[in-house]
Amino acid sequence: MGERADNRTVLEIAGNDRIAFLQGLVSNDVTRLAGRMAYAALLSPQGKYLADFFVSERGDTLLLDVHSDLAPGLMRRLGMYKLRADVTITPSPLHVRRGLGTPPQGALPDPRHPALGWRRYTDTPGTAPLIDWDAIRVAHCIPETGRELIPEETYILEAGFERLHGVDFKKGCYVGQEVTARMKHKTELRKGLITVQITGTAPVGTEITTDGKPAGTLFTQSGGQAIAHLRFDRAEGPMRAGTATLRRAALTAS
Structure with a gap:
């Protein structure tokens, strides 16, 4: 039950x-x-x-x-x-x-x-x-409260809320609607949540780098995969998070 x-x-x-x-x-x-x-x-x-x-x-x-x-x-x-x-x-x-x-x-x-x-x-x-709900979440790039979703920091479109049926662009006004609509219609998302392949482990919150340049943040890990918040222009090649190595998985960007 x-x-x-x-x-x-x-x-x-x-x-x-x-x-x-x-x-x-x-x-x-x-x-x-x-x-x-x-x-x-x-x-x-x-x-x-x-x-x-x-x-x-x-x-x-x-x-x-x-x-x-x-x-x-x-x-x-x-x-x-x-x-x-x-x-x-x-x-x-x-x-x-x-x-x-x-x-x-x-x-x-x-x-x-x-x-x-x-x-x-x-x-x-x-x-x-x-x-193992984390395994399901990681496989489908689904953020969790208090992990990938951080109050006063996260933008819901970067977190994939459109893909997760968590935002309606036709419903009219609500608190924060203007910013969300502008991100949807007037800008191109340059960063967001992506499922990556990971070899090794690193603590949640570890900075991800590409060629020594900041690329994002590592979050939940399970079964050789992880959810990461990444700059899309730095997510195409090999990446590192502490001692772990990362590579972008199938296209699951928010």
């Missing part, structure tokens, strides 16, 4: 204005959630990532599935934007379960990538985690 998703917190948004309230704040469209889940981010006015989360409906409430480290800050920021909106934002007692294969009743597919299976919200936690 699914293993527990450690380090996840569920928040509930209730009230008559809940959908309009969230729609004006986050990167994805939350007006069409019937039978589906959305992946979205809250950005700063400067367009930088603050938090990412899953949004789904449960009766007359919206559920936000967010990393536990970001949950208190997300609640505070949402509260700042509340003003006179008819909404309440509270922690939920629900637990997050996730798994692969055929989803059980009440589960919804992870909207980022089919390889990530499904998520479900229940009154009791699931079984002990056994699935």
